[in-house]
Amino acid sequence: MDAGQNSKQLFKLNDQATTYKRPSLQELLERNAQRAQDFKPILTFDDMSNLPVEKQIPMPKIFIVSCDDPRIIASDFLGLKQWDAVVATGVAGRIAHQFENMLFLDHFLHFEDIMIIHHTNCSAGIFKNDEIHKALEERAPGHPSIRLPGYEDLEQSVRDDIEFVKNSPLVRKELADRTTGYIYDIHTGKLNPVI
């Protein structure tokens, strides 16, 4: 698909859908109230540490950055069980936006691996940073430039993100060395490593 106006028309077209009605925020809050009625309390960290050692759950050692596109659910395509990994999501799965989050968690979890996962047909590859920067500049002229998640080339975006981690002096070297990148193919469901 071409970028720009076509993409905008595409998203407008989808907005005319009639079969499925989008829930309002109020409806989401009602769904939560409904679900809370037969809710089983989640264990606190204290609760967990008070279990006998053999029943405790080991803390996650893998930090995953993936896209917040609702079609892309890393826990599903990786078959994650609770605590297998931390999954941070944002547009395209760019590490820059999750970097301080990762550093914070790494301080006490001591991650062993960082997995950076981008995917085919990502909106960040369809829309362009330039267009959005221009629109934001019009909205708030002179505002300092910000780091948007869009990219020109899918594989290169993964490589750039791996380099981002490896080039930061804030990351432990052994963790930087074990930072790997992948492209999730929405046609095959396969995670393809980016070398």
Next chain:
Amino acid sequence: MDAGQNSKQLFKLNDQATTYKRPSLQELLERNAQRAQDFKPILTFDDMSNLPVEKQIPMPKIFIVSCDDPRIIASDFLGLKQWDAVVATGVAGRIAHQFENMLFLDHFLHFEDIMIIHHTNCSAGIFKNDEIHKALEERAPGHPSIRLPGYEDLEQSVRDDIEFVKNSPLVRKELADRTTGYIYDIHTGKLNPVI
């Protein structure tokens, strides 16, 4: 629970768990290969726009920021169906780390609501930014200060994040006005609005 050393011991304790073996990165990749064997291709944006209008799915209008703690699954406690909302996750659900992501998506999705969701017993309330800043400063002296997700007060962290959105000239006023905050209570499963 007290902060600092106690929390560190807590996470070490959990690391001795024996019943559940944490999967390696290689095992996660194998789980993906397994799941890809009977995978049904996901529709691309083009595929979706080529469906008859009544069968198309309306694009999401709610941007949710929530925690990447594996116990806290916003799509579960809000009963989200595919495309009901975009859920961006990071430590504690702090908006600062998702801000450019939100601006990027808002450019073509035109969100109607932003929901900021923090939760009880969050590691970002247990660990302190100061401690982590100090450790990072030792690792890379003189590195520019970064914005860590930890907070001192749970309700205030939600209010601060709402203010962060409302105070930015980069956010459309109608969206800033409809930015709301919540605390998810892991004992009750209820989402409590923060006023």
